[in-house]
Amino acid sequence: MTPRQKLRALAEARRGVLVPGAFNALSARVIEDLGFEALYVTGAGVTNMWFGLPDQGFMGLAEIADHTARIRDAVELPLIVDADTGFGNALNVRHTVRTLERAGADCIQLEDQVSPKRCGHFAGKDVISTAEAVSKIKAAVDARRDSDFLVLARTDACAVYGFEAALERAALFAEAGADILFVEAVTQAEEVGALPRRLASPQVINLVIGGKTPISGTDELGRLGYAFVLYANAALQGAVAGMQKALGVLKQTGTLHEDPALVVSFAERQRLVGKPALDALERRYAGRIAKAHL
Template identity: 65%
Template sequence: MSSSAASRRERFHTEIAKRQGLLVPGAFNAMSARVIEDMGFGAVYLTGAGVTNMSFGLPDLGFIGLTDIAEHTARVRDAVELPLIVDADTGFGNALNVRQAVRTLERAGADAVQIEDQVMPKKCGHFAGKNVISASEMVGKIQAAVDAREDDHFLVIARTDAAAAHGIDEAIERAHRFVEAGADVLFIEAMETLADIERLPGLFEKPLLINIVVGGKTPVQDRDALAAIGYGIVLYANVALQGAVRGMQQAFSVLRERGRMEEDPNLVAPFSERQRLVQKPLFDSLDQRYKADD
């Protein structure tokens, strides 16, 4: 592990522990992660739903595996220096699979990994019909994740979807057990009432992540309000993919109707902006540096 990775993880761990509502957008590939970094956000979340939707054209129903998310993790890490949270779904199997997933994703460049307690194949947290494994099985997965990490500042984020399946009290009980198992951050998915949102941070010593899905089940709240009540992370996992889809639809609509497309900044990023984001000037300078003498 490089000293830069160690210091980045330590700083990220410290930042989350402040419970000041770090605003984290989700990325679905290296370019979306680069835009997140360029816009000045403090961390990036690699979303399994985003990878599934945007790379496979499929719904978030457990279609991706460890190899898929590890490849995307490595690409995002190569593109940005931000702390990187990786969505590892259920850990892709039992506790032994979780162990392998954590080892693989940490080596690929993740700074935190999120594991959930749904049965396989999992579903998007804001879909109906979710089921969860036993709390004791999930405890074993968390313990495996904690034991597998090489860096103590690598964060294990434990997510429970039990609120939808068994009610919020069961989700709270599970979260307490996850803390005892060694989880660094808690994630109670798909809360549906403002009362639950407001009371949860006060129930735990560990910081909480809240996931705001645009159009999903959880009521949208201002980041500052969530920071004031003690959330560590305010996640918008799918804004990038939903924004990208809308942008493509708008641009293609104009192209279809007009039969041509100008460099309209209201519809498409300028050519020069695209080259800036992919660091074309850097590669131009490297090309000159390594150019053979004639």
């Protein structure tokens, strides 16, 4: 199967597949190396890493497309790509889908916030009208070239209009052709349990460490019927903690050795970025050149 077909099969299985977020190609390599089945190209992570800014609409299409293409080259895993609000109206969404499909995305996530959007677990969110949101989902569905390319529709209406209104929006997104639904930032355990019962389409739940949604075990969420359990920025938060720890020791002591509690080894870093495979290719091509001159 292609990565897109694999992702569709994972969605339909509804077994709570863990999906970590990648904020660059190296983090994607780590996710694949650890055996995860899919990854999420996180807009918040790209914004934090690329600009050093919070997730408040600073990322554009060019940045997320560039990261998607680099991650696509680095890993074989299915890629769910965060496209925020689609970067404009329904026509802009068409362009966004075409751009990200070409960059190697297997699924695009679109949300219904006003622009500039903000992290789903921040206060002060607002959403566009239901009619406009539905039109953008229809545009995304129409724009895809490959029928296996998936559209993931997210609503942030729960924080603005309440849980029932968010359910109504999500159902309309499914009618518009969305393959996967995502009701962001539910705050009650009862709501977490109700979503897979109330909506027929495969669903994502987003577990933000320190966020608004109660953290539940992946096995439990799989039993409830969620397709994907998203940890969009666990890798980024872990990387920041690791940098602070290692550099804190360096600042305090003035030196840093190859301590596995603080840093990966030089050899492990080279393995993750594929140096052994590139060395083998270099030997192969050098051998062919040498033979050609005999």
